[in-house]
Amino acid sequence: MRYMRNQRGMTLLEMVIAMALMAIVIAVFYQLVSVAVRGWAGMEGQADVQQVPRVAVQRVLSEVMQSRDFMIGAGGTSLGLVKMTILTADAAAGATTITVEDASMLVSGRPIVLLNVNRLEQVTVTAIAGTTITVSPALSAAHRRGESVRRTQSTLTAAASAGATTLSVANGAEFQVGDAIAVEDEVPLTITAVAGNTLTVTPALAQAHAVAQVVQPLSAVFRLSGSLLVRCVQNCNNPANDIVVADFVAVPPGRQLFASVKSTLVSSAAVGATQLCVQSVTGFAVNDRIQVDRETHVTRVITIADRRRVTAVDSVSNCVTVDRGLTAAGAVGDQVRVPAVEMNMLASRFNDALQQTQEVPVSSRAFLRN
Numbered sequence: 001m002r003y004m005r006n007q008r009g010m011t012l013l014e015m016v017i018a019m020a021l022m023a024i025v026i027a028v029f030y031q032l033v034s035v036a037v038r039g040w041a042g043m044e045g046q047a048d049v050q051q052v053p054r055v056a057v058q059r060v061l062s063e064v065m066q067s068r069d070f071m072i073g074a075g076g077t078s079l080g081l082v083k084m085t086i087l088t089a090d091a092a093a094g095a096t097t098i099t100v101e102d103a104s105m106l107v108s109g110r111p112i113v114l115l116n117v118n119r120l121e122q123v124t125v126t127a128i129a130g131t132t133i134t135v136s137p138a139l140s141a142a143h144r145r146g147e148s149v150r151r152t153q154s155t156l157t158a159a160a161s162a163g164a165t166t167l168s169v170a171n172g173a174e175f176q177v178g179d180a181i182a183v184e185d186e187v188p189l190t191i192t193a194v195a196g197n198t199l200t201v202t203p204a205l206a207q208a209h210a211v212a213q214v215v216q217p218l219s220a221v222f223r224l225s226g227s228l229l230v231r232c233v234q235n236c237n238n239p240a241n242d243i244v245v246a247d248f249v250a251v252p253p254g255r256q257l258f259a260s261v262k263s264t265l266v267s268s269a270a271v272g273a274t275q276l277c278v279q280s281v282t283g284f285a286v287n288d289r290i291q292v293d294r295e296t297h298v299t300r301v302i303t304i305a306d307r308r309r310v311t312a313v314d315s316v317s318n319c320v321t322v323d324r325g326l327t328a329a330g331a332v333g334d335q336v337r338v339p340a341v342e343m344n345m346l347a348s349r350f351n352d353a354l355q356q357t358q359e360v361p362v363s364s365r366a367f368l369r370n
Contacts, residue, residue, distance in 0.1 A: 052246070052347065052349060053246060053249075053345055053347035053349070053360050053362045054362055056229060056245050056246035056249075056345070056347075057343050057345055057362050057364050058364070059245060060079070060222050060229075060231075060245065060343055061341065061343060061364055061365070061366035062366070063081055063083070063220055063222075064081065064340075064341045064366040064367075064368065065366050065367065065368070065369055066081075066083050066084075066102070066369055067081040067082055067083045067084065067219070067368055067369060068082055068083070068084040068148065068150060068295065068368060068369060069081075069082040069216075069294065069295060069368070070082070070260070070341055070368065071182040071184075071185045071186070071187040071218075072185065072187070072256075072258045072259065072260055072341070073185075073186070073187045073188065073223070073258075074186075074206060074207075075256070076251075076256025076257050076258045076259055077223060077224040077251070077256075077257050077258070078187055078188055078221065078222065078223035078224070078258070079187075079221070079222045079223070079258040079341065080180065080182045080187035080188050080218040080220075080221050081218060081219050081220045081221070081222075082150065082151075082153075082182075082216055082217075082218060082219060083104075083105040083150070083219035083220065084105070084148045084149065084150040084369065085100040085101045085102045085103065085105065085106070085148070085149050085150070086100065086101050086145075086146055086147065086148055086149065087099065087100060087101075087114070087143060087144070087145050087146060087147045087149060088100060088101050088131070088145060089145055090142070090143065090144055090145050091114075091139055091142065091143045092139070092142050093138075093139055093140060093141050093142045094138050094139060095138060095139045096134060096135060096136065096138045096139075097132055097133065097134050097135070098114070098132075098133050098135060098139075098143070098149070099131055099132055099133070100131050100133060100149050101131065102131070103128050103130070103131050103133060104219075105150070105151065105219040106125055106128060106133060106149070106151065107125065107151065107176065108125050108126065108127060108128050109124070109125065109126070109176070110124065110125060110151060110152075110173075110174065110175075110176060110217075111123065111124045111125070111151070111152040111173070111174055112124070112125055112133075112135070112149055112150065112151055112152060113149070113150060113151075113152050113297055114139075114143050114147050114148075114149055115147060115148045115149075115150070115297065115302065116143070116144070116147045116148075117304060118302070119141070119302070120297050120302050121139060121140060121141060121143070122152060123135040123136060123137060123139065124136050133149075151174070151216075151217050151219075152171075152174045152297070153174070153214055153215065153216035153217070153296065153297065153298075154169040154170045154171050154172075154174050154175070154214075154215045154216070154298070155169065155170050155211075155212050155213065155214055155215060155298060156168060156169060156183070156209055156210070156211055156212060156213050156215060157169060157170055157197070157211065158211060159208070159209065159210055159211050160183070160205055160208065160209045161205070161208050162204075162205055162206060162207050162208050163204050163205060164204060164205045165200055165201055165202065165204045165205070166198055166199065166200050166201070167183065167198070167199040167201060167215060168197060168198055169197050169198075169199060169215050170197065170298065171197065172194050172195070172196055172197040172198065172199060174217070175191055175194055175199060175217060176191070176194065177191055177192065177193060177194060178190065178191065178234040178235045179191045179217045179218075179234070180217065180218040180220075180221045180232065180233065180234065180235075180236045181199075181201070181215060181216060181217050181218060182215070182216055182218055183205070183209050183213060183214075183215050184209060184213045184214060186205065186206060186207055186209070187218065187221065188218065188221040188223065188232075188236050189201040189202070189203070189205075190202050190235060190236050190237040192237075199215075202237050203237070214294065214296050219233070220232075220233055221233070221236050222245065222258070223236075224249065224251070224257055225239070225242060227247060227248055227249055227250065228242075228244050228246070228247050228249065229244070229245045229246040229247075229249045229257075229345070230242035230243060230244055230245060231243045231245050246345070246347060248347055248348040248349065249345055249346070249347055250345075250346040250347075250348070251344065251345075251346065252344050252345070252346045252361055252363075255344040255363075256344065257343065257344060257345060258341060258342070258343055259341075259342045259343075259344065260337055260338060260340065260341055260342065261282075261283035261284060261288070261337060261338040261340075262335060262336065262337030262338070263278035263279045263280050263281070263282075263284075263335075263336050263337070264278060264279055264332075264333050264334060264335055264336065265277065265278055265292075265330050265331065265332055265333060265334045265336060266278060266279055266318070266332065267332060268329065268330060268331055268332055269292075269326055269329065269330035270326070270329055271325070271326055271327065271328065271329050272325035272326060273325060273326050273330070274321055274322050274323075274324070274325050274326075275319050275320070275321050275322075276292065276319060276320050276321075276322065276330065276336055277317065277318060277319040278318055278319070278320065278336050279318065280318060281313050281314070281315055281318050281319070281320055283338075284310060284313050284320055284338070285310065285313065286310055286311060286312065286313060287309060287310060288309070288310045288338050289307060289308070289309055289310075289338065289339065289340075289367070290307070290308055290309070290310055290320070290322065290336055290337065290338055290339075291305045291306070291307050291335075291336070291337055291338070291339045292305060292306040292308070292326060292330050292334060292335075292336050293305050293306065293328070293330065293334045293335060294335060303328070304327075304328075305339075306326050306327055306328060306330075307339070307370075308322035308323055308324055308326075309322060309323045309324075310322060310323075311323050320336075339367055339368040340365050340366060340367040340368065341365065341366055342363065342364070342365040343362075343363065343364055343365070343366075344361075344362075344363045345361070345362045345363075346359055346360070346361050346362075347359070347360045347362065348360075
């Protein structure tokens with residue numbers, strides 16, 4: 001009986017205190033779990049917010065890597081790309097079909113060139129079936145797998161002043177109505193009419209252009225339209241043809257949406273020269289790959305840009321030293337550039353987890369296809 005008397009239960013006060021302590025522990029634990037869950041959701045939301053603009057930038061730069069040339073419009077808010085493809089099989093002399101890696105940049109009824117390091121051949125596309133291209137006339141020479149294939153370009157046969165809406169070119173048959181084109185680095189322009197060797201374009205030229213400057217059709221144009229990053233291929237003067245790549249886009253302060261490092265020669269450079277003196281070496285760095293002049297082709301004449309690597313930069317003399325001598329002489333005014341496009345974008349995205357709008361800066365760079 002004495003043992004039973006010593007086994008009394010908890011008093012009401014003790015139970016109340018114990019329950020209160022347990023409630024406090026549960027509340028603290030719940031708070032910790034809630035903070036952890038919110039933090040995890042915030043990180044997931046942040047990742048989603050950052051992913052969208054990064055995907056948009058990589059989409060643009062992946063097309064840069066499929067291109068042989070690029071033009072950046074005034075202010076850096078537009079980018080024109082000249083894409084190329086390559087032969088995926090040898091083509092014998094007399095052949096009327098060729099097989100290419102990607103035919104999306106070619107147009108039926110328009111001429112193309114097959115290029116290697118020392119020769120070109122121009123033919124006209126008569127049909128496109130997947131990656132098989134039918135051409136006319138038959139090939140006059142054999143071509144090897146890996147040779148580049150691209151639409152033809154032309155040159156100005158008369159100077160064009162700022163404000164002009166017509167261009168006189170060497171061969172108007174290389175273009176068609178609706179083509180997006182570039183005149184040297186002015187981009188984008190849209191052809192609204194072709195009459196012989198005269199092209200009518202819109203908008204009017206923003207700058208003057210000299211005789212012999214290059215006019216070439218563009219495979220794709222990216223540009224900033226308000227707060228939208230858009231892409232177009234044909235009739236780029238019509239907003240209905242724009243495809244939105246990213247929305248709520250802005251240009252970071254002090255940057256350009258599209259940028260490249262370039263300058264021009266201030267003194268001629270002879271064949272074999274390893275020192276190039278330019279207007280400014282700003283942006284050039286040791287180990288940069290550079291390109292002297294622009295790759296061009298007209299009837300039976302090819303200019304292949306010298307591609308070299310920078311070994312030294314002298315900011316006092318504004319000269320760069322390259323690893324190998326030039327294979328072609330460089331004239332005063334010839335362009336020297338890093339064959340790469342840098343893209344800088346500031347995207348505003350709403351983070352659902354944090355219930356707030358965040359600005360995401362994204363910068364990346366891609367090189368042209370060799």
